[in-house]
């Protein structure tokens with residue numbers, strides 16, 4: 001039995017850091033473990049121009065501990081008005097790592113998203129040429145479609161046509177949650193990959209309704225049936241290079257989740273690596289953990305892997321229930337109040 005695991009430092013390819021006091025409170029959990037992270041642009045208002053991404057990156061850097069080597073990789077929120085020149089110039093100067101596509105009304109702060117994908121085809125064509133990756137929240141927002149089917153329907157209606165129309169575009173299906181998504185990505189052309197969250201590997205949709213309504217298990221895409229969770233576990237532990245780490249850590253104040261209309265999103269950063277390691281351990285696949293956590297993502301994005309190393313140890317650690325935010329808000333930590341079986345021992 002392996003009690004200690006040394007791997008190249010992981011990156012987190014899907015993170016919500018928010019802004020202001022919340023940014024200051026949540027950033028240390030991500031920066032402590034990950035070398036780089038792709039920062040989601042769904043602030044209010046969203047990050048839509050390269051200039052805004054540069055400013056936001058400045059605020060993130062200013063909130064980092066002084067000795068931190070963490071690198072935020074910025075994204076733009078695709079809108080009907082996204083200017084291809086701004087995307088391409090922002091990418092060329094190293095400000096814009098990728099562009100994020102949210103279907104309108106699909107998730108938190110996505111009312112600014114795209115109503116008709118055909119409207120942004122010209123931008124996608126430029127991104128394909130310039131080598132700018134597209135990150136996709138893969139759910140249709142059509143209220144006629146059952147919430148548990150929204151990812152599968154998106155693949156058919158939007159994602160597959162897009163992947164075919166732009167054969168040279170690097171595309172990431174973010175936070176994949178279904179067997180259909182796993183199958184699609186597994187069989188897709190070169191350049192198509194997917195992030196998988198720790199929480200979708202851990203619970204199925206029953207958790208949301210266990211003895212009552214459980215807002216701290218509510219995120220989007222919503223957790224699916226057990227068969228889908230099992231498909232995700234097989235995908236990540238198989239060693240398939242198309243699947244890589246993206247936590248979708250998405251903090252909201254407790255008051256915004258424990259409400260009549262609660263926000264979607266889980267704050268998973270403090271337990272993300274421990275949780276992934278547990279999953280690989282349970283599936284007897286620790287040998288594939290480094291590829292998933294530290295190699296497949298950089299490869300997908302054409303970046304070098306990190307050179308520092310991280311040591312995880314099989315050791316029980318109690319997770320604090322809440323994170324305090326200046327101003328009085330508290331954020332519930334995923335698995336807070338429990339002990340987790342893996343601990344990050346060192347980074348360096």
Ligand SMILES: NC(=O)N[C@@H](CC(=O)O)C(=O)O
Nearest residue numbers: 016107108219220250264265
């Ligand atoms: N995942 C979530 O449930 N919520 C995310 C948005 C997203 O990633 O879709 C958020 O910003 O809160």
Ligand SMILES: [Zn+2]
Nearest residue numbers: 107137174220
């Ligand atoms: Zn999303």
Ligand SMILES: [Zn+2]
Nearest residue numbers: 016040248250
């Ligand atoms: Zn997200």
